[in-house]
Amino acid sequence: MLSLKKSLDILKKTNALLEGHFVLSSGLHSSKYIQCAKLLSFPYLANEICKSLANKIKKKYNKIDLILAPAMGGVIIGYEIGKLLKKETIFCERVNGKFKLRRGFNIKKGANVLIIEDVITTGKSSLECVKLIKKANAKLLGFASIIDRSTIKSLKIKTGIISHLKIEVPTYSEKQLPQKLKSIPITTPGSRFIK
Template structure:
């Protein structure tokens, strides 16, 4: 498995760990952003990350029937974990601002579903996926992600990650002075049109 120290080196080498002033998809502000697309664009580096996460998933969850990932960020990671573990993998997409299954995807009743993402911060996308799982009367077994920077106590103990990062987030009205001086970047895709 890839150590935390080596994982951080890979994130920096692939320019996936960014510094600045970012508004996350949740609306929260942060001085750091993890752009997993940069990591995933370089297979020789992302392979180590994903293989290491797959080992952790296999140890933690003995029976997984289906992997569900939210579009856009979770699709590649979900597919790769599914490929390595030989598990069917589907993804959900936003339609009218709500996650739904398209493209003929469905979730069988009582199936054991693992949600796989690239990064979990507030857990909003993951919790939206949970609603889909419940709608199909299936069972959530947990969450897996490359980067866990979560602060949501409702899901924190159910997350398996390759790297856990403690990166503070702030509401707009509570920004530290040094962050106020940096121009804002909105790197996420949730609100793209």
């Protein structure tokens, strides 16, 4: 099992842990942002984190039929976990602002589906994926992510999340911004607002 210190060292080494003023895809503001795409751009460093997450998933679920990942952030981690667990892995992508299955992907009726993301803050993207699972009359097993940065206040998911790392980073609505954060220029990372 990878230690917290070693995990944070890998995130910093790959420039995946950023500091500044960010508007997250949830619309919330934060002083930190985890850009897992940077972590995953170094497969040899991300490998240990992926193995750790895959082991946690194996301990919790023994019957996974399919892994579903939301594009963009979940695509690579979904692929890596699917490879480690030897499971079919598909992704959904936004079409006119809503997640759809494309590219010939489908979810079989009755399939046990695990949703995998890079980072979960509110769980909004994951809950959008749940709609696709329900529409297919399949079964949601649960949620997994490299980083869980949710709080009881922010999380819309009511099921437990399996994550490699739980990071507590305060988030704020625009109306509740601390003065220190207001003075830093805003960066809008993520892919939810990409047209």
